[in-house]
Amino acid sequence: MAGVCICKYKVFKFKFSLSILLLLRICRGSISVMLSSVFRCLRTYPVAGQRSMSQSSLVGKVAIVTASTDGIGLAAAQALGKRGAHVVVSSRRQPNVDKAVALLQSQSIRVTGTTCNVGNGEDREKLVQMTLDQCGGIDILVSNAAVNPFLGNIMDSTEDVWDKILSINVKSAFLMTKLVVPHMEKRGGGNVVFVSSVAGYQPMQALGPYSVSKTALLGLTRALAPELAHSNIRVNCVAPGIIKTRFSSVLWRNEEIIDEFKKQLSIKRIGEPEEIGGVIAFLCSEEASYITGETITVTGGIGCRL
Template sequence: MSYMIMFRGVSRFLRTNPVSGQRSMSQSSLVGKVAIVTASTDGIGLAAAQALGKRGAHVVVSSRRQANVDKAVALLQSQSIIVTGTTCNVGKGEDREKLVQLTVDQCGGIDILVSNAAVNPFFGNILDSTEDVWDKILSVNVKSAFLLTKLVVPHMEKRGGGNIIFVSSVAGYQPMQALGPYSVSKTALLGLTKALAPELAHGNIRVNCVAPGIIKTRFSSALWQNKDVADEFKKQLSIKRIGEPEEIGGTIAFLCSDEASYITGETIAVTGGMSCRL
C-alpha cells in the first residue's frame, strides 16, 4: 500500500470518526495525583506547584525556611489548590527522607517529582572556584536530584507509574560568564535525564527535563534587573522579553500530563528562542 493511499484512508477515518482524532481535554487533568516540588515557595518552583495544583494535583511544597513555606501554602490555598508544606534542605539526606515519608503518610503516595532546588554560591572566573564551591553545587544541584529520585521511584511504581522532571537551565547548554560551576551542574542534569529515562520506562515512569532561559525570578535577578545586562540577553532572543515563571510551570505541567505520554528522556528548552545545543 502506498503512503498516499494509507494517508487517504486515515483522513477518511478521522472525518467520519472525529472524536478518535482528538485527545479528550480531561487527559490534561492531574486530579488524584500527588506532586512533590522542591524549592517551591518562590519563582519557578512556586509556579510549577501552581500549575500542577490548578490541574487538580495535591502539591507538596518545601523550602529551607518555615516562614516561606507558610506563605506559599497560604497563597496556594487561596487559589483553591490542595497543598501540604514542609521545610526541606534537599542537600541533607534526613530532610529528603522526611519529605518523601511525609508525602506518603499525608497524601497516600507519590506520582510526580519536580526537582527544582539549586544553589549558586559562586560568581566569577571559573578558575577561581574552590573545591568547596564544587562540592556544594554538585551536591545540591545534581546529587540530591538523583538521590531524591531514588527515594520516590518505589512509591511511583506502587502507583503504576509517574513523572520526574528536572529543572535545568539554558546555561546547561551555553555556560554563562561568571556562572561556570553552576552551568556545569545544569549540563549534568541533561545527562541524568538521558541516563534515567530508559531504566525507569519499564515501570511506566517518564523522566524529562526543562531548561529555562532568563526568567523573571529572584534567583536570576542579577541577569534581568540591570537594564544593560537584560538588553544584551534580549539580543539573543527571538521573543524580545524576559520569561515569566508561569511559562515554565505550564511546560512542567504539560510534561506530567497524559498529553505528554510518549515523551521521555527529553529536555524542553523554554528560552524565548535563545539558541540551545551542546
C-alpha cells in the same frame, strides 16, 4: 379530449405528490440515522476540547516540588495544582512555606507544605515520608532546588564551591529520584522532571560551576529515562532561559546584561515563571505520554545545542 387531459393531469399530480411524500420520508429517515450516528460518535469519541481537558487532568495525582515557595518552583506547584494534583511544597524556611501554602490554598489548590533542605539526607527522607503519610502516594517529582554561591572566573572557584553546587544541583536531584521511584512503581508509574537551565547548553560568563551542574542534569535525564521506562516512569527536563525570579535577579536587573541577552532572543522580553510551570505540568500529563529522556528549552528563542 379536454376531459382526458384533465384526468391525466390529476393522475400525474397524485403520483407526483406521492413521490414527494415518499422522498420526504426517506430523507427524514436518513437524517434520523445520520444524527443518531453523529451522537453515537460523539459519545464514543469526545470533541477535541473535551479530550484535551481529560488528558491534561492530574486529579488524584500527588506531586512533590522541591524549592517551591517562590519563582519557578511555586509556578510549577500552581500549574500542577490547577490541573487537580495535590502538591507538596517545601523550602528551607518555615515562613516561606507558610506563605506559599496560604497562596495556593487561596487558589483552591490542595497543598501540603513542609521545611526541607534537599542537601540533607534526613530532610529528603522526611519529605517523602510525610507525603506518603498525608497524601497516600507519590506520582510526580519536580526537582527544582538549586544554588549558586559563586560569581566570577571559573578558575577562581574553590573545591567548596564545587562541592556545594554539585551536591544540591545534581546529587540531591538523583537521590530524591531514587527515594520516590519505589513509591511511583506502587502507583503503576509516574513522572520526574528536572529543572535545568539555558546555561546547561550555553555556559554563562561568571556562572561556570553552576552552568556545569545544569549540563549534568541533561545527562542525568538521558541516563535515567531508559532505566525507569520499564516501570512506566517518564523522566524529562526543562531548561528555562532568563526568567523573572528572585534567584536570577542578578541577571535581569542588570540592564547591560539583559540588553546583550535580548540580542539572542526571538521573543524580546524576559520570561515569566508561569511560562515554565505550564511546560512542567504538560510533561507530567497524559498529553506527553510518549515523551521521555527529553529536555524542553523554554528560552524565548535562544539557540540551544551541545
